[in-house]
Amino acid sequence: MIIVMTSKATLKDREAIVKRLENQGYMVDISEGKERTLIGAIGANVENKEAIMNQLSTLPYVENVVPILKPYKLAGKEIHESTEFDLGRGVTIGGRDILVMAGPCAVEGQERILEIARGLKAAGVKVFRAGAYKPRTSPYSFQGYGLAGLKMLDKVREETGMLIVTEVMAPRDLKHVEKYADVVQIGTRNMHNFELLKDCGKCSKPILLKRGLAATIEEWLLAAEYIMKAGNPRVILCERGIRTFETHTRNTLDLNAVASVKHLSHLPVVADPSHGTGRYELVAPMAKASIAAGADGLMLEAHTNPGEAISDSQQTISIKDYRALKKQLAAVAAAVGRKL
Amino acid sequence: MIIVMTSKATLKDREAIVKRLENQGYMVDISEGKERTLIGAIGANVENKEAIMNQLSTLPYVENVVPILKPYKLAGKEIHESTEFDLGRGVTIGGRDILVMAGPCAVEGQERILEIARGLKAAGVKVFRAGAYKPRTSPYSFQGYGLAGLKMLDKVREETGMLIVTEVMAPRDLKHVEKYADVVQIGTRNMHNFELLKDCGKCSKPILLKRGLAATIEEWLLAAEYIMKAGNPRVILCERGIRTFETHTRNTLDLNAVASVKHLSHLPVVADPSHGTGRYELVAPMAKASIAAGADGLMLEAHTNPGEAISDSQQTISIKDYRALKKQLAAVAAAVGRKL
Amino acid sequence: MIIVMTSKATLKDREAIVKRLENQGYMVDISEGKERTLIGAIGANVENKEAIMNQLSTLPYVENVVPILKPYKLAGKEIHESTEFDLGRGVTIGGRDILVMAGPCAVEGQERILEIARGLKAAGVKVFRAGAYKPRTSPYSFQGYGLAGLKMLDKVREETGMLIVTEVMAPRDLKHVEKYADVVQIGTRNMHNFELLKDCGKCSKPILLKRGLAATIEEWLLAAEYIMKAGNPRVILCERGIRTFETHTRNTLDLNAVASVKHLSHLPVVADPSHGTGRYELVAPMAKASIAAGADGLMLEAHTNPGEAISDSQQTISIKDYRALKKQLAAVAAAVGRKL
């Protein structure tokens, strides 16, 4: 960190800071300028860094305290350039192949999801998505089938051979979701549910971590760091739209974040243009744009009959739409050296 | 809801919608205009309303679907104009008296919090705040004392007679927090942790519900609705700053939301200028402004020595500062017909 | 518009509104429900619509007033599905070909811009961009060469045969910019400079209209409507990043807006990934994503030596970078049925 002293700071003030930092194990370098003195402090343990930075910033003779190093380590690029890992049944993410995960927003009953899964499977989709536990803004909205929904997903898994990705909303449900899912999803509203992050760090399945509605890229990578630090290195990042002032789209799918994460982290990243835009007419162009921006995969809401979907129907495409889109996605993937 | 048909919608399209709505139990009124036909639908059960609105919006001959009624009922003003309730030991919120809750960000050890509590008690503060469970952006930051911290708070309660407000981060900790706290706090990052909301709905203690970092006022009231619907009517709303583009302040304390909530809901609302601004020099003016805007109380970070606080020291005021501030707050409270 | 009456509105209240609307020339339809009465009003002149909507919303027995029709007409899709137009010397925009505009942020002197232009011309770029008038956040930053800069651009035009796009900042400079530019740019900070918009509506050259930093898509299209209503139908929309809470990127390039505008308007739209991201490492992926999302062109900051650029060097790519990028852009363009 760098401590910028005010122009009125005395030699004594400076010494007080230097002593304090050295007591905490920091190495200190002083840089004296015409208008300001800077104190660089490097090398101590990361655990108390934030506290010390905040404390120093309260001192009357300190103008500013500036961090230098990135606050995440495991999610960064220091060790790996990129990571590819197996999700089960030979399906991988993070390599050359673009992975598509598709399905309805919610598990809507056994027959309906089997029907949708069969259609998607026939269209080449390998991972099926659908929520058994549903985070809903209103307590009066359908809250999901819960454990029964997980069992319906298991049947899809069995019959179609597809992998299953589904959301966990609370630590107490993790054991069930871990049992039935191939990939465990942490939703946007739970990105900062730190207890859930820690528990998912002990989970045996890969974690798909959606970016919080108003989370910065750094906060998102720190949430991944929580999971990795607790022991689970298989984290897939998922950009799903941030909250901005724009009201025409439900959210603002932030592809800058996809490109940034490819630059800052070795973890695979996928994009969700269904939630990201909230409008089915924008799913196709934004899905193509996601791949062009460097995404390793897509998460799409698809349904045999979007007009009857229980949840999010306004952003759901039909299986027929997906068949048409798939050809275009494959062409874009090829154009950027990927395969779909 | 109102369904706006496109200019190309046919009579048959309209009939299809009317039939669908009537099957769901809605009463339907048709309003035929020169350019557009509108279909008003009123009266059915609230449970499937959102799903139907989304489904109708996907139809090619529907231009727009507009909701009419507010989506919350228990948190709204239909039944009560305002609510005052007891927090224990004769301390109430929502009436004429402004309630101040103060203390350090985190429980920092038994002696330190006792020292701070004694100072605040002497300054007239009746409710002590400090986190035993700490939500931290980085997994490398201090994560709080947990259950041991709750026991330290209990000692503060015993010795000083102050009430305790402290945060719960996960359903599994609720039984402990419920036991030791007088008011259970749900933090900003958990406002959309629906499992926690539901569990807090069964809790015997009042709930202080912080607004999510990027939650709209409507979403905040719906989160309160989750708690109330599950059985706990004692919800205190707490505005603590929203995320905007501004970087000078850590967050943007949204006093418009305080004034709006007083207009939309009967629930008491408090403001947290410490987190709301992230800068100690702004705590005093924004605390005064909060009361002037109609807040029923304040939540403040205060410490005997802010420069040594483990967490959030840059937004923490000293007890001496609080003593000076208190007089000003009392003057503003009197100016708007309240008492502190 | 639809007027939603409160549940306490009386028959007399309703009649007062009906009379008021009919006096203004509206046709009125009443839709009476169990809980609410709705009044639909259609057909009057657009000039006073906003005023009436605002006035009605102040009445105590009115709960809400909801607009129905889109507020723009010339920029919408009612008449044209899409528009292609000529920029001069046979260069067009809005058709099958993707148009690339590139150059330094600012005119940096005659020799330097000639050198850059020659490099870009050799790489196949047909439109040269550089600012003679520079909007700068600080009054202490370089403010541009002004008229002298326009003449330097004219020399580029003459020598290379490239078209010139450059910004106008004030009505008084428009005659000069109109003379020397092939396309007149309105910058993001002037999107709501209505006097400038009106003057550009009388200009003989096409207008490139950048989206305001915090402008909604609707406000952007209304700004285009200002230009078109004043007589100039040749408007090119340019998405250049919006302001959000994210700080890793300078702005958030909003490709959702590009896809939305292709859906809502017949006007051509280009994307500016240089300003949109503010980071040169993100220019390539976001340029590719822009084309995949449906953009008709790109605006790029390019320089022979970005490290010496006077302005925006951190988001400027080199000409060598552009040559490499061009091949990738061409591949993505082909994948979505376009040509570059």
Added chain:
Amino acid sequence: MIIVMTSKATLKDREAIVKRLENQGYMVDISEGKERTLIGAIGANVENKEAIMNQLSTLPYVENVVPILKPYKLAGKEIHESTEFDLGRGVTIGGRDILVMAGPCAVEGQERILEIARGLKAAGVKVFRAGAYKPRTSPYSFQGYGLAGLKMLDKVREETGMLIVTEVMAPRDLKHVEKYADVVQIGTRNMHNFELLKDCGKCSKPILLKRGLAATIEEWLLAAEYIMKAGNPRVILCERGIRTFETHTRNTLDLNAVASVKHLSHLPVVADPSHGTGRYELVAPMAKASIAAGADGLMLEAHTNPGEAISDSQQTISIKDYRALKKQLAAVAAAVGRKL
């Protein structure tokens, strides 16, 4: 500025930077740490600082470039702690007295504004506000009376003795506005209209500078710096609401900015709760909160009959409302040591 080198930077890289900075007249201090080397550079002229910072940030061996000093000088607190100045006829701003400016959004005709002005004058208001030139999002909305409107305002000035504050939208109208207004307003959409800022710097009247819809506090102060640098020291800052994700309020009145500006700048600052909230029921609480937060004045939309106002009627209070509000404002002002 501080240049943070990457961990891979060589001694040669460092020397290249030191030489470059010294050539530009900077004094350089090197601070060598275990993981990083920092280069502090202080003292050169401010004109090229931004360019150099951007250029250095593009170098492969530079990780980050961090500014130290605030970019504004005249608007800051280095010279003055606070400024009070005369607006004419003995009315001042920036001292102990809270200044209220009130009137309709737009000049609506001679008789109407005289009627409103008389009512406000009787209620003790000394400054009348109304727009002759009106920035409107839609080209189909009423655009204001222009010069004729200024003359109507002059009549108000003459008859009532009130001062006039009114908006200028374009440099070409400034001479007229300067002639008829006592305070010249720059609207939120023109805060970054740099040509207008410079011209207002040569104006003989004080300037009321509204904060841009998405302008940071630093950008706002830099806009004031433009005016001051061009020669006009009498700038009044006006917070009028920023654009956020919240849709219940039209804008989000940011009182944190009011309190911050009092801390960062010597200039007087006023708040506009009418535009800031967009809802008349929030004007009173937010007006009181503005004064409590430290505002030196208020700008309010008031009308004899808000339901008939041509513009912004949903956020306009009646003169009767103002009379009631005034008493409450006076009480809050007294509570914070001010007078109204």
